[in-house]
Amino acid sequence: MEERLQKIISRAGIASRRAAEKLILDGRVFVDGQVVRELGRKCDAARAVISVDGIPICRAERRVYFLLNKPKGFFSTARDERGRRTVLELLPEVKERVYPVGRLDANTEGLLLITNDGALMNGLLHPRYEVEKTYVAKVTGNLTEASLKLLGQGVLLEDGLTAPARVRLLEQGTEVSRVEITIHEGRNRQVRRMFSAVGCDVKALKRVAFAGLGLEGVKRGEYRELSREEVAMLYEIAGMD
Numbered sequence: 610m611e612e613r614l615q616k617i618i619s620r621a622g623i624a625s626r627r628a629a630e631k632l633i634l635d636g637r638v639f640v641d642g643q644v645v646r647e648l649g650r651k652c653d654a655a656r657a658v659i660s661v662d663g664i665p666i667c668r669a670e671r672r673v674y675f676l677l678n679k680p681k682g683f684f685s686t687a688r689d690e691r692g693r694r695t696v697l698e699l700l701p702e703v704k705e706r707v708y709p710v711g712r713l714d715a716n717t718e719g720l721l722l723i724t725n726d727g728a729l730m731n732g733l734l735h736p737r738y739e740v741e742k743t744y745v746a747k748v749t750g751n752l753t754e755a756s757l758k759l760l761g762q763g764v765l766l767e768d769g770l771t772a773p774a775r776v777r778l779l780e781q782g783t784e785v786s787r788v789e790i791t792i793h794e795g796r797n798r799q800v801r802r803m804f805s806a807v808g809c810d811v812k813a814l815k816r817v818a819f820a821g822l823g824l825e826g827v828k829r830g831e832y833r834e835l836s837r838e839e840v841a842m843l844y845e846i847a848g849m850d
């Protein structure tokens with residue numbers, strides 16, 4: 610069935626009808642690889658490949674992208690067989706079938722992306738793209754200059770040497786210290802295991818940045834939708850632009 614292009618774009622949830630018209634006039638809409646600038650154009654949404662700013666619009670289900678500030682105590686799975694609380698319970702209004710992009714331990718808090726865009730999710734999690742993740746860890750134990758240096762250079766874990774990391778001491782206390790660490794690998798419980806390898810115990814862990822996105826303006830337990838620009842940036846980072 611043929612429909613006007615602006616109607617298809619707005620139904621996909623990308624923009625209002627008027628904003629979709631502007632997208633077309635601005636030359637940001639492509640149908641089957643060709644730019645379309647006239648408003649009268651009709652096409653069949655079930656057959657044509659329509660993209661806005663290079664991002665294909667999904668025919669079956671609108672693609673959605675959220676940034677969640679996960680509190681402790683929630684599991685990063687879509688469902689939990691043992692009935693434990695999952696991160697998806699924090700987005701009750703979201704009707705699409707979404708999944709978390711990777712995992713945070715149940716007792717880790719902070720930034721977790723949630724989407725139904727499987728291709729983007731795979732790209733962001735693929736080791737090839739070395740997506741940066743920054744954590745703030747509250748640690749106990751003897752945190753020395755040497756251990757900070759070692760964390761930055763790479764420590765030997767049971768699954769091999771960790772890649773170089775950026776490490777910054779935020780606060781050195783007599784009992785507890787705070788350290789910011791940026792890694793671009795995604796091994797299981799990596800940050801906790803790295804600190805353990807240098808004789809420190811992580812008492813609290815928070816992810817404060819992921820792929821260039823931060824937690825600004827999103828309180829613990831809350832979430833927000835990503836902007837088109839942010840999604841485009843993620844596509845670029847995941848090698849999909």
Ligand code: URA
Nearest residue numbers: 714717798799800801
């Ligand atoms: N590293 C950890 O140890 N835990 C997380 O949740 C994330 C990174």
